Amino acid sequence: MKTENQQKTDEEIARSVQKGNADLFAVLIGRYEPKLARYARKFMSGNEDIEDLLQEIFVKVYRNIQGFDTTRRFSPWIYRIAHNEFVNAIRKKGKDPLPFFDADTIFPHPVAKENPGTDSEKKELAVMLEKCLGQLNPKYREPLVLYYIQELSYQEISDIMEIPLTTVGVRIMRAKEMLKSICQNVNLNF
Amino acid sequence: MDSETKNKNLIADEVLQKIKGGELKMLPRSYFILKAILYILAILIVFGFSIFLASFIHFTLHANGAWFLPDFGWPGFAFFLITLPWALILLSLIFIILLEFFAKKFSYRRPIIYSVLVIVILVAASSFAITKLPMHNNLFKSAENNKLPFLGMLYKNYRKPPCCNAFIGNISSTTDTGFIMEGEPNETLNVLISPETIFPRGKDIGIDDTILVIGERQGNIIKAQGIRPISEEDSPPIFLHRQHMKEQFHNQLENELPGDMPLPLPLSP
DSSP states (O other): OOOHHHHSOHHHHHHHHHTTOGGGHHHHHHHHHHHHHHHHHHHSOSOSOHHHHHHHHHHHHHHTGGGSOTTSOHHHHHHHHHHHHHHHHHHHHTSSOOOSSOGGGTSOOOOOOOOOOOHHHHHHHHHHHHHHGGGSOHHHHHHHIIIIISOOOHHHHHHHHTOOHHHHHHHHHHHHHHHHHHHHHTTOOO | OOHHHHHHHHHHHHHHHHHHTTSSOOOOHHHHHHHHHHHHHHHHHHHHHHHHHHHHHHHHHHHTSGGGGGGGHHHHHHHHHHHSOHHHHHHHHHHHHHHHHHHHHHHTTSOHHHHHHHHHHHHHHHHHHHHTSSHHHHHHHHHHTTOOTTHHHHHHHHTSOOSTTEEEEEEEEEOSSEEEEEETTSOEEEEEOOTTOBOTTOSOOOTTOEEEEEEEEETTEEEEEEEEEEOTTTSOHHHHHHHHHHHHHHHHHHHHSOTTSOOOOOOOO
8 A cells, every 4th residue: 555655746755855855855766766777777888886876866866956846747857867977977987978969969850750669579679678788889878778678758868868859769760770780790680 | 675675775765864964955946046047147148249249240341341342243252251250250150159058958859950040040130130220330439439448449450441452431522534532541542443443333423422442552543443332321330420520511611601602622520
């Protein structure tokens, strides 16, 4: 049976925390820690201390929570903080740096509609994500993780990464092709 | 208890411990309000600078006559390109990039090209509206009277006539071979007209008109390759100012002198 706090929405809890009810912040941590941990494990290249990163994210969330507009959705806001933290961690390591400015975001692309694929395609992709995701450039890895593993919409991914909606579609499409090619090179034929 | 649940509790416990120990505090709401106000202020300031600069470029091109050079065909267009205030144009581009950087916070959902286009159109439209106001003319006059401490230099520097054998001035009298022109800075030039001289806007020019002449200069003589009148609306403020001074001078004399006395020749201010 759910407690009263567990029935509250993220935004309602955030509002309570803003008003000084710090204990409720634990509920938000409880809700987002597994999601963000999965996001971090799949997006980061490997050796980072995920636990430290997650703690830093929640510290930043709490410190900045008065800047959160409770009339908007909490999820993209916390994911945006996590995205910034992960990107900074990747930049610090200097491996596969994410471009500060990307040509993909300048011009419009043909609209690539959201299409998670059929069941067999999903299974195929799940195997590819499991085996070959680490070899993909972070620029392409992240939207793939957010869409297929975190099950976020293009709109949410656009808000988290602060890139145009059509660029999200294009990167996911390219990422799938690259992933297929990487997997074929390591003899995982589909 | 699995390791994930243990981790979850560990992070929650550590964060709550920091909060309760006073080590971790929320930033006050006023911090975010101030940040938003500063952000908007920065956008407004950069936007203000951009439209001032864009309208100043428009003003300066009219003030030194460079704007009218393309009327003389390809050579005129080449002169126009050379004369453009590239440093100011580069500075404007930097301001536009800065505006785009600020706007990205709100416009990231659409490709950058769209927000850049919107910014360019907004800056162009606002600066065009400013060129219709007497702001730059007034600032220019203040600069001429040394009443504009910092911007004064900018106005004085960019009012100079364009390079490349292009001259701007008022016709003061006609001669058998052309006319005498009072140029800038206060020099008298003898303009020679030949059958090869082109008049892209017609030959309807007379004394006191402001004109742009392109041609080779030897001493105070210019062999005109092209002559273009500049309307009062487009006339650079320094020449417009001279014309008004002359008109005022004549009106004053007409009022003061008896009707049968001849008017003296126009004088330079």
